[in-house]
Amino acid sequence: MGVVVSLEEGKKRPEASVEPLVRLTAADMDRVNALILSKAGSDVAMIPEVANHLISSGGKRLRPMMTLAAAQMCGYTGKGHVELAMAVEFMHTATLLHDDVVDESDMRRGKLAARKLWGNQASVLVGDFLLGQAFRVMVEVGSLQALGCLSDAAAIIAEGEVMQLAAAKNMATTEDEYLAVIRAKTAALFSAAAEVGPIIAGSGRDAEAAFRSYGTNLGLAFQLVDDALDYGGSSAALGKNVGDDFREGKITLPVVLAYRRGSDDDRAFWKRCLQDGGAVEGDLEHAIALLKTHDAITGTVERARHYGAMAKDALAPFKDGAHKRALVEVVDFCVSRVH
């Protein structure tokens, strides 16, 4: 990440960072990582191979850090938050493994996708194993309420993925329909990851609702920024990993906006490329130009800022402190990635 420059005024702002959150959760994250390694172990050698390939490929671990920070901020002093954070990360990893099969992806986080190395079969089954392990660990924690929160998320995520599959290649997708998909497939796990913090700490309904709202809205902002970045972000220029969604025919918010704001010719272009899968050389460049013309990336980032603001306000009732500041800064960090 480079220095963030405010586009409007060109003056430097202090850069939002994930570092304060990383520092506050570092000791607990060491425990989470040790537990991850232990619970991804199996006498069946293929399981740790596949799991470690994905786990070690360097995701930011935002979700488990949220669980840890939320529990700490709520004054929790036990060790259940470490186990729940591990379960959250396993649920996320299982989803990535299954997503790669569903999307027929070749790459994941800059490495060959597990399905390309071990086959679709291993990706499906190791995903199932990690999900089973996640539930085992949650059961060990012994909080039925945390179990309910995370099993709700598991069902909702899968429902969201099916929803996305059913809506795929449909250019008539509205912004509301798209939001419903990402609310389920992305925001539900962010939401549960944050909410189990106050749940395990026994902080009561108000705190649960606040962290649920924080997680949901951060998840929405995070996904929308991801969608914008897939088209090059605010610079909206061709670069590394730009255009994956376009090539896979995924209809994301930038496209939904450009399609609605465009001319009939524009709409015919999007239909040919995404709905009919007829994109050819040069179409991605034209798509990026259309997104720029119709302020579709800017519009997507504006939406992300809106959900980010909701996330920050969800934590407003809590008194100031290092944890609150770190969680608020993560929102700005997620949104500022887009520059």
Place this chain on the structure above:
Amino acid sequence: MGVVVSLEEGKKRPEASVEPLVRLTAADMDRVNALILSKAGSDVAMIPEVANHLISSGGKRLRPMMTLAAAQMCGYTGKGHVELAMAVEFMHTATLLHDDVVDESDMRRGKLAARKLWGNQASVLVGDFLLGQAFRVMVEVGSLQALGCLSDAAAIIAEGEVMQLAAAKNMATTEDEYLAVIRAKTAALFSAAAEVGPIIAGSGRDAEAAFRSYGTNLGLAFQLVDDALDYGGSSAALGKNVGDDFREGKITLPVVLAYRRGSDDDRAFWKRCLQDGGAVEGDLEHAIALLKTHDAITGTVERARHYGAMAKDALAPFKDGAHKRALVEVVDFCVSRVH
């Protein structure tokens, strides 16, 4: 099913049947079926379509009936057994959906496999959804011990499937290795389905261990008979659906036995057909002849009888009654399917 004739003596024996179990659990199974329909529902139309396709295609529902009968036999009077039975059936259905993707199956229970109708993607994701729903319903029941039992099973089943995948096409598989696979992928769910009966009834460790042993051994017997039936059962003749395992290159106990008992020529044959995937027209007939020569089907059924006897003895300490008789008869029913 025809009349069962004892091979040794040719005299008629009363036919073992699943009917007593069906009768005892009929009222509760109506509740399970209603719950299945409700929990397979979703605004995302593809979910009930895929789920109902598989659910309505007429499995015997042995596993949920075991949960219901075990709970009833242990004097349980609540309604949690209905929810747990539903969760067991959803776990089973999710496994079938993922299995079809892993095995690249075209057919399931005489109908086109879901993956042929809706694609691999829907099979993976609807399986995930059903698993999520299963856990949600288990959480509603509120028994951490039942949750632990079933989440253990979920992880073990997936581990067994990966084990099978890793061992696939390896003719050196031993009987013990094969047993370890089916103990995980098949027997673990039978075991958990039976054990949650005494768990929810609060019957204590001895009853739990007895039902766990009953379920495990019934599951092993069930799978071994399935393996024998895939080669035509005791008649070992070509018929409808015979040879699926052979065509898919699956190494099951009949093959493990025939391979070990056979000549070098026989072993070369099995290697060519199953390990190297080089089976041609006429090879299935030759395989069935080899299985007959080496008593490999009979040997497999003998093993199934052994585990069946263990299952029945596991229930021996309980006093006689309709439920115990029905559960014992199911063991004989499962083994007698092979004739």
